[in-house]
Amino acid sequence: MTETVIRRIEGEEMLEIMHWLPSYAFRSSPPLADKEERQERLRQRVGNLFFAVFEDGAPVACVESTPLTQNLRGRLFSAGGILDVATHPAARRKGYAREALKRLYAALHEDGRVFSDLWPFRESFYERLGYVTLPMPRKAIFKPSALTPLLTRDLGGSVQMMLIGDGFDIYLDYVRKLQATIHGMALFEHADRFNAQRNNYWLALAQVDDEIVGAMLYDLRGEQITQFTMGVRRFYYSTSQGKYLLLAWIARHVDQANRVEMWLPPYEYAETWLEDMQIAVEAAPIAPMGRVLDVAKMGGMSTGPGRFAAHISDITCPWNAGIWQFETADGKLHVNRAERADCELTIQALAALAYGTHDPGEFAMRGWGNPSPQVQQAMRSMFPRLVPHVHEQF
Numbered sequence: 493m494t495e496t497v498i499r500r501i502e503g504e505e506m507l508e509i510m511h512w513l514p515s516y517a518f519r520s521s522p523p524l525a526d527k528e529e530r531q532e533r534l535r536q537r538v539g540n541l542f543f544a545v546f547e548d549g550a551p552v553a554c555v556e557s558t559p560l561t562q563n564l565r566g567r568l569f570s571a572g573g574i575l576d577v578a579t580h581p582a583a584r585r586k587g588y589a590r591e592a593l594k595r596l597y598a599a600l601h602e603d604g605r606v607f608s609d610l611w612p613f614r615e616s617f618y619e620r621l622g623y624v625t626l627p628m629p630r631k632a633i634f635k636p637s638a639l640t641p642l643l644t645r646d647l648g649g650s651v652q653m654m655l656i657g658d659g660f661d662i663y664l665d666y667v668r669k670l671q672a673t674i675h676g677m678a679l680f681e682h683a684d685r686f687n688a689q690r691n692n693y694w695l696a697l698a699q700v701d702d703e704i705v706g707a708m709l710y711d712l713r714g715e716q717i718t719q720f721t722m723g724v725r726r727f728y729y730s731t732s733q734g735k736y737l738l739l740a741w742i743a744r745h746v747d748q749a750n751r752v753e754m755w756l757p758p759y760e761y762a763e764t765w766l767e768d769m770q771i772a773v774e775a776a777p778i779a780p781m782g783r784v785l786d787v788a789k790m791g792g793m794s795t796g797p798g799r800f801a802a803h804i805s806d807i808t809c810p811w812n813a814g815i816w817q818f819e820t821a822d823g824k825l826h827v828n829r830a831e832r833a834d835c836e837l838t839i840q841a842l843a844a845l846a847y848g849t850h851d852p853g854e855f856a857m858r859g860w861g862n863p864s865p866q867v868q869q870a871m872r873s874m875f876p877r878l879v880p881h882v883h884e885q886f
């Protein structure tokens with residue numbers, strides 16, 4: 493009989509296993525991804541947890557988590573990002589990925605992580621594990637000439653540019669400040685300096701009176717001069733002046749680039765920024781997903797008035813199962829164990845409320861619970877709809 497063991501892996505053993513299985517699963521091959529480079533990246537990952545499944549001593553599946561902080565309804569929580577979930581083709585469909593993830597969730601729970609996020613290969617696989625789908629980032633495509641009217645306006649302030657490797661600390665400091673204001677925004681606890689030092693992006697910083705009011709990461713690529721594509725990877729601002737200073741910076745590239753491809757958080761509507769932009773919008777190939785890892789620690793987010801109690805089911809994270817009361821006091825959510833429930837809810841429904849992505853009227857349609865119309869009203873009052881933006885991709 494095959495002996496199956498699931499355990500945490502570290503050090504050299506982790507470097508071997510986390511090179512082979514994810515490289516095979518996520519990169520074109522043969523050959524496998526460059527081992528030295530992959531292992532150097534793995535060494536840079538501070539605080540990540542790795543679990544593997546072994547069949548008779550041979551590694552056949554792996555999972556990984558990365559520590560995040562995440563803003564949910566105005567409070568910063570500890571969260572766990574899930575990545576590198578891979579099973580050897582010979583060992584697939586035996587429940588190994590699911591069991592390894594369960595072990596990882598238990599470890600994340602012990603570590604005080606309250607939410608979990610990921611970028612799925614297939615949503616249904618992770619929905620069964622308790623996640624709900626969140627809105628996708630979007631790519632706005634337009635000509636830089638659409639923004640040239642901004643060049644004749646006096647916007648004040650200034651824009652400075654540098655390589656991301658040189659400006660990384662300033663960028664990080666700015667993004668961390670913004671995180672407090674952006675629902676859903678998840679940031680690596682340990683920033684990815686390794687990637688930044690590759691200098692794949694220019695950093696443009698909009699400044700007014702020595703204060704940074706906008707930050708944009710971009711590159712210019714293409715075969716033919718004057719016909720480059722300006723790829724905007726990040727576009728953040730804290731004031732309207734910051735936003736339009738960065739847009740005017742794009743307009744200054746009208747002689748170099750004839751196309752802008754700009755990745756935007758799902759709450760942005762680029763078509764409203766200026767008239768005649770003639771924008772085409774494409775969605776990302778995958779949408780992020782989010783999950784509640786620890787119901788008991790969800791309190792403290794800003795919620796509207798109301799109260800309800802629910803019997804929560806969660807077969808993947810059994811510590812969440814049971815009856816919980818959700819109540820707003822002084823504008824903040826309080827969560828406590830309770831005796832009597834007003835309805836049944838799956839853990840997916842609770843994520844849908846916290847992230848703000850689904851109306852409680854949908855829960856019965858999705859198999860996520862049975863709140864009565866009255867309880868649905870309490871839920872709508874407490875958890876109004878929001879558009880979360882995850883930010884980090886992993």
Ligand SMILES: CC(C)(COP(=O)(O)OP(=O)(O)OC[C@H]1O[C@@H](n2cnc3c(N)ncnc32)[C@H](O)[C@@H]1OP(=O)(O)O)[C@@H](O)C(=O)NCCC(=O)NCCS
Nearest residue numbers: 517577578579584585586587588589590591612613614617
């Ligand atoms: C996706 C992958 C990790 C699944 O690993 P696995 O060990 O075969 O998965 P499990 O056997 O634990 O499956 C768990 C559940 O998901 C289901 N499932 C497995 N593969 C699935 C798929 N491709 N699509 C939808 N459901 C799937 C299983 O039937 C099982 O269902 P159950 O809970 O009803 O029993 C594996 O196929 C793989 O390595 N694929 C290539 C890499 C990849 O895409 N990884 C995911 C990155 S986010």
